[in-house]
Amino acid sequence: MDSKVTQKDLFEIIRRQSEQIDQLIAQNKALQAENARLKKRIEELERRARKYTAPFSRETRTAQPKSPGRRSGEGPFAHKSPPTPQQVTETVQVATPNTCRRCGFTGPLIFTRHDKAWVTELAPQNAVQVTEYHVPVMDCPQCHAVVRGDHPALKADQVGATAHRLGPVLHATLQTLHHEVGLPVRRIGRVMELLTALPVTQSAITQAAQRLAADGHPLTAHVNALQADLQQAPFVHHDDTGWRVGTQNAWVGAFRSADTVLFRANLQHTNVELREGLGQNFAGVLICDRFSSYDSRFLVGVKQQKCLAHLIRNADEVAAGEQGRPGRGEVYGQRVAQVFRDGIRLHRDVTMGGCTREEYAQQGEGLTLRLDALLNRAPLKSKSNERLRLGILKQYVLDRLWRFLKDPDIPPTNNAAERSLRTVVMARKVSQCSKNAVGAQTYMRIKSTVETARLRGQDPVAVLINLIR
Numbered sequence: 001m002d003s004k005v006t007q008k009d010l011f012e013i014i015r016r017q018s019e020q021i022d023q024l025i026a027q028n029k030a031l032q033a034e035n036a037r038l039k040k041r042i043e044e045l046e047r048r049a050r051k052y053t054a055p056f057s058r059e060t061r062t063a064q065p066k067s068p069g070r071r072s073g074e075g076p077f078a079h080k081s082p083p084t085p086q087q088v089t090e091t092v093q094v095a096t097p098n099t100c101r102r103c104g105f106t107g108p109l110i111f112t113r114h115d116k117a118w119v120t121e122l123a124p125q126n127a128v129q130v131t132e133y134h135v136p137v138m139d140c141p142q143c144h145a146v147v148r149g150d151h152p153a154l155k156a157d158q159v160g161a162t163a164h165r166l167g168p169v170l171h172a173t174l175q176t177l178h179h180e181v182g183l184p185v186r187r188i189g190r191v192m193e194l195l196t197a198l199p200v201t202q203s204a205i206t207q208a209a210q211r212l213a214a215d216g217h218p219l220t221a222h223v224n225a226l227q228a229d230l231q232q233a234p235f236v237h238h239d240d241t242g243w244r245v246g247t248q249n250a251w252v253g254a255f256r257s258a259d260t261v262l263f264r265a266n267l268q269h270t271n272v273e274l275r276e277g278l279g280q281n282f283a284g285v286l287i288c289d290r291f292s293s294y295d296s297r298f299l300v301g302v303k304q305q306k307c308l309a310h311l312i313r314n315a316d317e318v319a320a321g322e323q324g325r326p327g328r329g330e331v332y333g334q335r336v337a338q339v340f341r342d343g344i345r346l347h348r349d350v351t352m353g354g355c356t357r358e359e360y361a362q363q364g365e366g367l368t369l370r371l372d373a374l375l376n377r378a379p380l381k382s383k384s385n386e387r388l389r390l391g392i393l394k395q396y397v398l399d400r401l402w403r404f405l406k407d408p409d410i411p412p413t414n415n416a417a418e419r420s421l422r423t424v425v426m427a428r429k430v431s432q433c434s435k436n437a438v439g440a441q442t443y444m445r446i447k448s449t450v451e452t453a454r455l456r457g458q459d460p461v462a463v464l465i466n467l468i469r
Contacts, residue, residue, distance in 0.1 A: 085118050085164070088132040094149035100140035101147065109138035109147055117158050120198070121167030128198050129167075166200075166208050172464035174205050175212070179443075179450040180460050182423060184430045206439075212468060213442040219467040223445045226260050226452055231279035233257035235305070235410050237287045237417035238277070240269060241425055244433035245440045252444070253277060254420045261420050261451040265440040271296035278302070285403055287414050290314075290395065305403040306395050307414035308340040315340070318388045329382040332374070336388065339371050343402070343412055350408050357408070364405035371396065420451060 099106050115135040123129045133154055138147040148159070158165055166174070174192070177183045183191060189200045212219055230236055236257050243250040243265060251269045255262040255277050266273040271293045278286070285303045288294050289310045319333030346367065350360040375393045380386040395401055404412040424447070434440035449467070453460040 084116075085120065085130045085132070087128070087130055088118070089129050090131045092131060092133050092151070094133055094135045094151045094154075096136045097138055097147045097149050099147075100143060100145055102145040103140065103143040105140055105142040110141050111136065112139045112146075113137050115148065115159060115163070117154055117163040117165075119153055119165055119167045120170060122170045122173065122196070128196055162207075166204065168465045168468040169461070171208050171212070171468055172461045174200065175209060175446055175464055176450060176460045178205070179423075179447050180454065182426050182430075184427075209446060210438060210442050212464075213445040217467075219445060219449060219464075222467055223262070223448050226262050226448055227255075227277070227279075229260050230255050230257050230262055230277070231282055233260065233284050235285040235287055236278065236282070237411075237414050237420075238274065239288070239414055239417035239421055240291075241421045241428070243424075243428065243440070246434070246436055250433075250440070252421065252424050254417045254424070256416050256420050256455075259452075259456050261455055262448050263420075263424065263444040263451070265434065265437075265444050269293065271298055275299070285407075285410050287411060287417070289414060290391070303403065304398075304400040305410055305412065306400045307412075308344055308401075309413040309415065311392065311401075312337045312340045314391075315388060318384045321384055322382060325382075327381070329380075329385055332380060332382070332385045333388060336371075336374055336392065339367060339374065343367050343405070347404055347408065347412050360408060361405070364402065367405070368402055371401070423447075423451070 096109075096111075098109060100109070115137050117133045117135055119131045119133070121129045121131065131153070133151055135151070135154070136149045138149075139145075140147055155165065174188055177188050177191065178185055185205050186202050188205060189202060192198050192200045211217070214220070234257075236255055238253065238255055240251045240253050243252045245265060245267065248267055250265055250267050251273075253264045253266060253273060255264070262277065264273065264277055274293060275298060282302060285305050286294070286299075287305045287307065289307050294304060315333040315337035317333075319330040319337065322329035322333065343364075346355075346360065346363050349355045350357065355363070375389055375396055377389075380389060392401070404410040427443075434443060446464075449463060450460040453463040
């Protein structure tokens with residue numbers, strides 16, 4: 001028997017090994033896909049195991065939700081009356097009314113009782129000051145209507161369970177702790193108790209905020225004025241982040257000019273909400289990223305400056321994906337990213353006084369020629385590079401990349417809007433967002449007022465005090 005291996009046998013061995021290699025490669029790919037699926041499943045199970053709690057349904061709204069408050073047979077029930085403050089530092093006698101508001105009767109009214117109302121305020125040294133008001137309640141002898149005395153510090157509905165209210169300074173301080181400092185509402189009461197020994201409930205803070213941001217209140221008029229200022233600004237940054245209103249997914253849009261910030265909560269993420277914030281006659285420059293809503297045909301007449309930081313990130317990701325592949329596909333993304341980095345550096349130089357406007361314009365022309373050579377060329381062999389080229393070329397043709405070269409006052413990035421949204425993202429992490437549309441509107445109006453005051457170098461507490469009184 002011949003023990004020598006023929007050439008035909010070698011070819012057969014090579015063929016079998018090649019088939020085995022192909023099978024092993026296919027098995028490896030299948031195992032990688034299965035591994036990815038199992039990792040995703042493990043992450044999902046871990047999220048469920050954390051058992052996040054929320055005061056409302058996170059997925060689907062309950063068909064017949066239970067009404068709020070105690071249920072039958074749960075706990076003792078008593079007549080709801082306002083709690084009397086333990087310490088009263090001042091007592092004010094309210095003037096006795098002599099006119100019936102319902103029928104217009106003028107003359108002596110029939111005295112029936114004295115109501116009590118309180119306003120708790122912070123003294124200059126953080127000492128708690130509680131003022132008790134003795135409000136005369138009269139009875140009209142003509143129509144028997146109830147007539148209560150008036151006082152500038154008291155509200156018309158400050159009776160019964162809501163007779164005890166927060167003073168302007170205390171109210172403004174609590175809202176600033178929430179919207180500027182970032183304390184959750186449920187923690188503010190504990191902070192105030194530690195600092196001033198003043199017990200403040202979460203419901204008191206929430207109800208006071210809703211009254212402050214209600215329609216027709218001075219704060220609402222102030223927010224409308226902020227939006228009017230934005231619509232007349234030479235440039236406006238815009239960006240969005242996720243939010244929830246009840247069980248629905250929502251978004252918070254931040255509109256920011258040089259000295260104004262406006263937050264809006266929307267249930268949709270389209271160009272409609274963007275146009276509502278900017279107004280129909282916006283003539284400035286919109287600084288934004290490359291999200292599809294900005295390319296709507298309804299925004300064709302709006303001048304835009306695309307964020308170069310986002311474009312650099314996109315180019316770096318494409319270059320990273322091309323590394324290790326045959327050829328030099330990563331070089332294209334690196335060159336594109338470097339052009340935009342040089343543009344940001346050039347704008348920083350002219351802003352800091354490192355170059356003159358003439359030098360700025362000359363170097364800007366050089367950047368334009370470099371980018372033009374990278375975009376207006378033959379199609380690239382790499383699919384990812386070609387998608388990057390076509391996407392940037394689309395914005396280049398629409399003149400949305402180099403507007404800051406024509407006007408150095410226009411920022412080349414959208415970092416301002418992202419910084420404004422940072423505190424909103426922090427609030428989302430420590431809260432359950434908004435339980436309803438009223439809560440979302442309240443949060444956005446007060447947040448806009450506080451953040452704009454900070455941007456203008458004003459004291460948010462002082463601004464809120466003026467809007468509360």
